[in-house]
Amino acid sequence: MTALVIMKDIGKSFPGVRALHNAQLELRSGEVHALMGENGAGKSTLMKILAGIYRRDAGEILLDGKPVEINSPRQAQDLGIGIIHQELNLMPHLTAAQNIFIGREPRKAAGLLLDEARLNANAAEIFASMHLKLDPRTPVGGLTIARQQMVEIAKALSYRSRVLIMDEPTAALNDAEIAELFAIIDRLKAEGVGIVYISHKMDELKRIADRVTVMRDSEYIGTVPAAETPVDKIISMMVGRALTEEHPDIPDHATSEVVLEVKHLNRGTVIRDVSLSVRKGEILGFAGLMGAGRTEVARAIFGADRRDSGDIYMHGKKVDIRIPQDAVRAGIGYLSEDRKHFGLATGMDVRNNVVLASLARFTGPGGLLREAAMHDVAARYIDQLAIKTPSDRQEVRLLSGGNQQKIVIAKWLLRDCEVLIFDEPTRGIDVGAKNEIYKLLNALAKQGRAIIVISSELPEVLRLSHRIAVMCEGRLTGILPGGATQEEIMHLATLRGDTANHNKQSKPAKGEAK
Amino acid sequence: MSASASTASVSIGSKFSGAHRLLAFASLIILILVFSLASPNFMQTSNIIAILQATSVNGVLAIAATLVIITGGIDLSVGTLMTFCAVIAGVVLTFWGMPLGLGVLAAIVAGAASGTLSGTFVAKLKIPPFIATLGMMLILKGLSLVISGTRPIYFNGTPGFTQISQGSLIGSVIPGLPIPNGVLILFLVAIATSFILERTILGRFTFALGSNEEAVRLSGVNTDRWKIAVYALSGSICGIAGLLIASRLNSAQPALGQGYELDAIAAVVIGGTSLSGGRGTIIGTLIGALIISVLANGLRILSVAQEWQTVVTGSIIILAVYTDILRRRRL
Structure with missing residues (x-):
C-alpha cells in the first residue's frame, strides 16, 4: 500500500510549552491508524496541524508523496482531510442536510434561492453510501449523540475526504452504537479512506485498528501492528513503564x-x-x-x-x-462525570477549588478569608494526592484530567x-x-x-x-x-x-x- | 507563568485581566499626555479636579455594576436605582425633615433592598439577569416619578447635604489640595469593594459564581444566598451614587438616571472585566471610568463638538474589547 499522508519531524511550540517535537505519522490509504498516548502527549496537537487548525513550526507534510502546506481548515478540506472533533460542532436547530452543506448550499434561480430539494437529495445520497437510515430533514438537535456523530461523518465525507480524523468518537456511545460506527468505518476503509483514530479504549483498538502509533511527552515513540502487539506492550510504550x-x-x-x-x-x-x-x-x-x-x-x-x-x-x-x-x-460528596461543568471552577486556581466546599471554615471575622490557612491545606493535599502542579495558584484548566480529578477528590476529602x-x-x-x-x-x-x-x-x-x-x-x-x-x-x-x-x-x- | 502566579498574592483574577489593566492604564496615561500637549489648560489643577469630580458618580455606579458582572450577570437598573435612592433621600430629608444621617442611611438601605429584590428574581425565580434588571430599571424609574410627583426634590432644608459631594475634607486638612468629597468617596468605595472582592468569602463566591455556578452549587454551597448578597451589595453602592449625584445637583431629579447604566457598563468593559463572568477588578473599572471622563473633558477643551464625544467613547469600547480578544488569541 502507498502512504497517503506522511508527517515528518513535526515540531510545534506554544508560549512556554513544547507541544510537539519530531512527531511522525504515516497513514496508508484504507487503514485505521490508532493514535495513542496519555493526555497531553501531543496527539490532538498533531491532528490539529494535519487538519489546518494549527500551523506547524517544523517538519513537513506529504500528501500522496507531494509536500503540501495546510494553513487553514478550509485548505485541509480542499485537500480531502476531514476531522471529527470530540465535541461535535453541529447546529441543533438545523436539519441534518443543512448541517452537512452549511456554507455550500445548492442554489437555484440564478443563485438567489436555496435549492432545498437538491440539498436533501445530496445528503440522502451520502447517507445511502454509509448504509445509514436517516431522514436528511430531521433537525439534528433531536438526534442521539451517536446519530449526530454520523451526521458529522457524513459532513466530512461530503468534502470527498480521503483522510478522516476521529478524536475519541466512542466516548459517548453505547455498545450498539459503537457497532454501527465500526461498520461504517469498515466500509470507509474498503473505499480506501485513511482513518486516524484517537482513543483511550484498548479493546476498541484491537477490534478496528490496523496499526498503532504511540506518542509520549510530545514525542513519537513508535508504530506497531495492532493485532500482533500485546496490550501491555502498548501501555508500556504510552507510560514509559510496565503497569501491574x-x-x-x-x-x-x-x-x-x-x-x-x-x-x-x-x-x-x-x-x-x-x-x-x-x-x-x-x-x-x-x-x-x-x-x-x-x-x-x-x-x-x-x-x-x-x-x-x-x-x-x-x-x-x-x-x-x-x-x-x-x-x-x-x-455525602458527589464527584460528577463532567468535571469541567459540574466539578471545578476551571478559571480559578487549585487552592480555591480545593477549599470551594469548605470556604466557610477558612473565613474569619467580617467574612475575611484566611489565605495562609487555605494555602497550607491546599499544599497538604497536593502533597498527599501527588497532584502535579507548579503551585497552588495554578489555574486548574491548565492541569491534566487526572490532576483535575484529584483536585475534586481533595475538595470532598477536606469536607470530610x-x-x-x-x-x-x-x-x-x-x-x-x-x-x-x-x-x-x-x-x-x-x-x-x-x-x-x-x-x-x-x-x-x-x-x-x-x-x-x-x-x-x-x-x-x-x-x-x-x-x-x-x-x-x-x-x-x-x-x-x-x-x-x-x-x-x-x-x-x-x-x-x- | 508560575512567577506571575506566585507574585499575585491576593489577586485571583486571571493573568488576562492583569495584562488588560496594564493596557487600560497605559491608554489612560497616553490620553493624558496627548491632551496636555494639545492644550495647556488640561493639566491645570482645577481641570484635574473637575475630571475627578465628573468621574465620581459614574465611577461608583461602575463599581456596583462590576460586582454583578463578575458573577456572570448584568445589571441594567443601576442608573434608575441611583435616582430612586436620591428620591428616597429627598423624601426622608425634605418631605419628612429628618436629620442628614437618616437620609444617607435611607438611600443606602433603599439601594440594598432593590438589589436584594433583583437578586431574588435572578437567583430564586431564575429570571435571566438582563430581563430581571430591565424590569427593575423601568419599575424604579416609574417609582421615582410617582414618589416625587415628577418634580425635583430640593435639599435646601438640609444645609450639610451639598457637602457630601462638593465639600472637601482633604482640602480642610491640606489647604493646597482641594479634592472634593465626592472623589474621596469614590476612592473609599473602590478600596472597600476591592477589599471585599479579593479578601472576603463574599468576594470569593462572586468570582466562583461567575467561573462555574453549577460546580459551586454541587459543592454544597447556597449559591442563591450568595448571589442575592452580591446584588444587594451592588444596590447599596448605587445608593451611595444616588447621594453623590443628589448632593452635586442639590436636588433629586426623578427624570434622570436612564442611560447612566450604559456608561457604567462601558467603564467596566474598558477596565477589562469579562462580560461572561469570573474575572474582573475594581481598579480596572476605575481606570475605565477615568478614561471615559478624560476623553470627554479633553475633547471639550479641544472644542470638539459634544456629539463627537460619544462617537469616540463608543469606538474606545470596541477597541478595548478587541485588543483583549487579540491578546487572548495570541496566548
Missing part, C-alpha cells in the same frame, strides 16, 4: 455498619423504585448501559435533581435532602465526607493516572469511607467493586458480589421490563450478604 494489574481483595463488610441507605427512590421514568445501601469501608460498583439511570440515582441522592419519592438514611437516621447543601451537610459518590472517575484520564485514582479509591475505602463508583467500563467496575449494583432502564436489576463475571453483569444490565421486577426479588438477597 491489581485485583481487589474483597474485604468482608457483613458486620460493618451501614452508612448510607436509600429506600424506594423514584423519579419519573428514569428512576424506578431503587433501594440500596453502602457499608463503612465498602466500594459499591454501579454498572449498567448508558442511560440506565445510574447518574440520575446519584444526583437524586445528592439532591442535585428533585426526586418524586424515596427516603435516604445516614447511619439509620432519615435525612431530608432537597438540595446539594443538605447532602453535603449530611456527609463519609460517603463519596464517584461518577465515571476515570473518564478522559490516561492509563497511568487511572491506576493512581484506583489506588486512591482503595485507600479511601480502607480509611472507612463508604464509596459508590459509577462506571461504564466493566473491567473498572470489576477491579474496584466489593459489590456491584446493576441497573437497566431506571430499575435496579440486581446486586452481585465482587467476584462476578462480565457476563453476569451484562445479563442484569440488559434485563428489561417485567423480567427485571421478577428478578429483583431474588437477586439482591444473593449479593446483600445480610
Whole structure:
C-alpha cells in the first residue's frame, strides 16, 4: 500500500510549552491508524496541524508523496482531510442536510434561492453510501449523540475526504452504537479512506485498528501492528513503564455498619423504585448501559435533581435532602462525570477549588478569608494526592484530567465526607493516572469511607467493586458480589421490563450478604 | 507563568485581566499626555479636579455594576436605582425633615433592598439577569416619578447635604489640595469593594459564581444566598451614587438616571472585566471610568463638538474589547 499522508519531524511550540517535537505519522490509504498516548502527549496537537487548525513550526507534510502546506481548515478540506472533533460542532436547530452543506448550499434561480430539494437529495445520497437510515430533514438537535456523530461523518465525507480524523468518537456511545460506527468505518476503509483514530479504549483498538502509533511527552515513540502487539506492550510504550494489574481483595463488610441507605427512590421514568445501601469501608460498583439511570440515582441522592419519592438514611437516621447543601451537610460528596461543568471552577486556581466546599471554615471575622490557612491545606493535599502542579495558584484548566480529578477528590476529602459518590472517575484520564485514582479509591475505602463508583467500563467496575449494583432502564436489576463475571453483569444490565421486577426479588438477597 | 502566579498574592483574577489593566492604564496615561500637549489648560489643577469630580458618580455606579458582572450577570437598573435612592433621600430629608444621617442611611438601605429584590428574581425565580434588571430599571424609574410627583426634590432644608459631594475634607486638612468629597468617596468605595472582592468569602463566591455556578452549587454551597448578597451589595453602592449625584445637583431629579447604566457598563468593559463572568477588578473599572471622563473633558477643551464625544467613547469600547480578544488569541 502507498502512504497517503506522511508527517515528518513535526515540531510545534506554544508560549512556554513544547507541544510537539519530531512527531511522525504515516497513514496508508484504507487503514485505521490508532493514535495513542496519555493526555497531553501531543496527539490532538498533531491532528490539529494535519487538519489546518494549527500551523506547524517544523517538519513537513506529504500528501500522496507531494509536500503540501495546510494553513487553514478550509485548505485541509480542499485537500480531502476531514476531522471529527470530540465535541461535535453541529447546529441543533438545523436539519441534518443543512448541517452537512452549511456554507455550500445548492442554489437555484440564478443563485438567489436555496435549492432545498437538491440539498436533501445530496445528503440522502451520502447517507445511502454509509448504509445509514436517516431522514436528511430531521433537525439534528433531536438526534442521539451517536446519530449526530454520523451526521458529522457524513459532513466530512461530503468534502470527498480521503483522510478522516476521529478524536475519541466512542466516548459517548453505547455498545450498539459503537457497532454501527465500526461498520461504517469498515466500509470507509474498503473505499480506501485513511482513518486516524484517537482513543483511550484498548479493546476498541484491537477490534478496528490496523496499526498503532504511540506518542509520549510530545514525542513519537513508535508504530506497531495492532493485532500482533500485546496490550501491555502498548501501555508500556504510552507510560514509559510496565503497569501491574491489581485485583481487589474483597474485604468482608457483613458486620460493618451501614452508612448510607436509600429506600424506594423514584423519579419519573428514569428512576424506578431503587433501594440500596453502602457499608463503612465498602466500594459499591454501579454498572449498567448508558442511560440506565445510574447518574440520575446519584444526583437524586445528592439532591442535585428533585426526586418524586424515596427516603435516604445516614447511619439509620432519615435525612431530608432537597438540595446539594443538605447532602453535603449530611456527609455525602458527589464527584460528577463532567468535571469541567459540574466539578471545578476551571478559571480559578487549585487552592480555591480545593477549599470551594469548605470556604466557610477558612473565613474569619467580617467574612475575611484566611489565605495562609487555605494555602497550607491546599499544599497538604497536593502533597498527599501527588497532584502535579507548579503551585497552588495554578489555574486548574491548565492541569491534566487526572490532576483535575484529584483536585475534586481533595475538595470532598477536606469536607470530610463519609460517603463519596464517584461518577465515571476515570473518564478522559490516561492509563497511568487511572491506576493512581484506583489506588486512591482503595485507600479511601480502607480509611472507612463508604464509596459508590459509577462506571461504564466493566473491567473498572470489576477491579474496584466489593459489590456491584446493576441497573437497566431506571430499575435496579440486581446486586452481585465482587467476584462476578462480565457476563453476569451484562445479563442484569440488559434485563428489561417485567423480567427485571421478577428478578429483583431474588437477586439482591444473593449479593446483600445480610 | 508560575512567577506571575506566585507574585499575585491576593489577586485571583486571571493573568488576562492583569495584562488588560496594564493596557487600560497605559491608554489612560497616553490620553493624558496627548491632551496636555494639545492644550495647556488640561493639566491645570482645577481641570484635574473637575475630571475627578465628573468621574465620581459614574465611577461608583461602575463599581456596583462590576460586582454583578463578575458573577456572570448584568445589571441594567443601576442608573434608575441611583435616582430612586436620591428620591428616597429627598423624601426622608425634605418631605419628612429628618436629620442628614437618616437620609444617607435611607438611600443606602433603599439601594440594598432593590438589589436584594433583583437578586431574588435572578437567583430564586431564575429570571435571566438582563430581563430581571430591565424590569427593575423601568419599575424604579416609574417609582421615582410617582414618589416625587415628577418634580425635583430640593435639599435646601438640609444645609450639610451639598457637602457630601462638593465639600472637601482633604482640602480642610491640606489647604493646597482641594479634592472634593465626592472623589474621596469614590476612592473609599473602590478600596472597600476591592477589599471585599479579593479578601472576603463574599468576594470569593462572586468570582466562583461567575467561573462555574453549577460546580459551586454541587459543592454544597447556597449559591442563591450568595448571589442575592452580591446584588444587594451592588444596590447599596448605587445608593451611595444616588447621594453623590443628589448632593452635586442639590436636588433629586426623578427624570434622570436612564442611560447612566450604559456608561457604567462601558467603564467596566474598558477596565477589562469579562462580560461572561469570573474575572474582573475594581481598579480596572476605575481606570475605565477615568478614561471615559478624560476623553470627554479633553475633547471639550479641544472644542470638539459634544456629539463627537460619544462617537469616540463608543469606538474606545470596541477597541478595548478587541485588543483583549487579540491578546487572548495570541496566548
